[in-house]
Amino acid sequence: MKINNVSSISNNNLTQNANLKNNNGNNNVAFKGNILKDLFSKEGLSNVLTLKRQGPMGRDLFIYNAFVFLLGTRFITSRDNNERRETLVRDVPSIILAVKGVPMFANACASQIQKMTGFAFMADPNKKSEGTASYGQLEDWYKYNKDLHSGFNGFCQRLVDQNGNLNKIFSYLNGDIKKDIKTLDKNNEFSDNKKFMNKLFDGSEESNALKGKLEELLSKDNKALKQASFLKTGSAMVGYAVTLGLLGIFIPKLNIAVTEKLNKDKEAKKQNAATAVKVS
């Protein structure tokens, strides 16, 4: 039995058709205050205490631990006030960023990318906090399975429901398809998913020809699938980069600068007071 995370599908995605809530730590937060409020709420606490499956120690339990013990012990065992202040300035944001940073920035980036490119790869298009869909789900969504009972119509509708833009997605497949779609698009209205689908499924000869080509292309590994996977990867990379930059460069420099400034000021004040006493 493996000790670390056993689920090989991304641990972000247990959302289901029936809207089961999944508090795995990807809380919809932009501000520090909200993260802490969610964590220390009753529901957050009970989720943490009955350790969810993903990861042997959930992100939230890590934060509890870090705040109580890491910060607490560093505080208690610090030798002077300067070390205590350094602990606060440096460690509080660091802990939160280390645990929540990557998903937070990755999700923010992902939702922007999804809007710009029209590729649907968020798990829940209305909720940034649920994160991106797993790679397995993306394969399901972008690779047409002929078994699908609802057929190609259902396949397209699913992409539309996830806020994808069919025109952009299908045009990406290859140059010929892009041309075909343009010729079919007599009124230049295919950026509207509904109109695109209406035309594609209207039964006319050219629509059926295009539909056949699409079904054929999409049923194997295709460029749209690769692009969707890559966009998901890209947003994760941005999440890592921003987190690493903030944690590794910004916070330590801030910390040292604060120490220096505070003590320079303190000493300057003392000098001024001494001079004032001398003069008077």
Next chain:
Amino acid sequence: MKVASVPKTNLDACVCGNSNVQHQSVKLGETPKDSVSFSGVKDKATGLFKWIDKQGFFVEFLIVDTISMICPRVLVGLNRDRDKTGQYNYKAAAEEAGREILSGPSMNLIPMGILAAVSAFKPASHMNKGTLGAFAELMNKVIDKSPSLSKVSKDDLNTRLANQLFDESFGHLSFANGDKQKLKYKQTFTDLLVGSTKTTKKFFNTGAFDRNAEEFESVVTEINNKGFVKGEDKASLHANSVNLCKNEKGEPLASLTGKELYEDFHNYSKDVMSKLSELKFGSDSVKKAKDFVRDISDARIALKTTSAIAAFFAVGTFLLYLPKLYQQGKVSPAEESAKRAKAEGGTNENK
């Protein structure tokens, strides 16, 4: 037909009684017009992040911690006040290194160790709370249908539970080829799931188990794709998942991917079923069995909470004694730095 050895592409062929399997073929020397190249930076990056994703929070944390906390802090510590002293500040660097290397990963490793130990002894505690509840409910229904429990073997119990699971989760679906297809899927589903109880899961060598789990998940995906609810015609968003039982609001008690269900079934059977089948039941076997199932579920959930709290305090204790390991000397580098800044900020005193 031996189900365990049926390859994925053949399943449909077997179900429909047709043994011809179509493969896409590309003639030698011919490049398909829409061939997608499998090399390139994009694919490598995707592959790398797919792997990181698979490993879970621990690897993500390790990467973030090492690159952003350990390395930079050590470097910044080395260069601390270098402009004033003209030397590398080895003391500061050593303290930073000691503190970061020891505290970060240990906060993950200690709980991982505790949970692994607990799961080894009581496998059912590895399951989610919702799943345990769902399984308990399913077991109650199985017990209701099996009045003479003392004569039922462990394998038989597993089969009945798997059947019940299929009925609960997929019973509402219809299939294009009618009930015959549904029954064949039920048979495959049940056989594979019961097979999970027969495969052993060794600590580091989980290859065979994982392969079977993947096969099971592909069957679940196929059932979800092919099955439909009369009157609805939507493509399922999560074709690889199974919804277990429903509460009063109509929401499922648990939603698991096929692989997770496979593993949970294995754990549940190892822990609960083996004990259940060994109990001696007298006249009121139904009530006794139900009480047993409920009690053991409660016990496992309590064990999860206890182990979480134990992990919490174990990490805390380690962190409490950690500073003794990395602190060198009585004066912190921060204080030394402050002293240097004071010396700089103040004017020269005559005294």
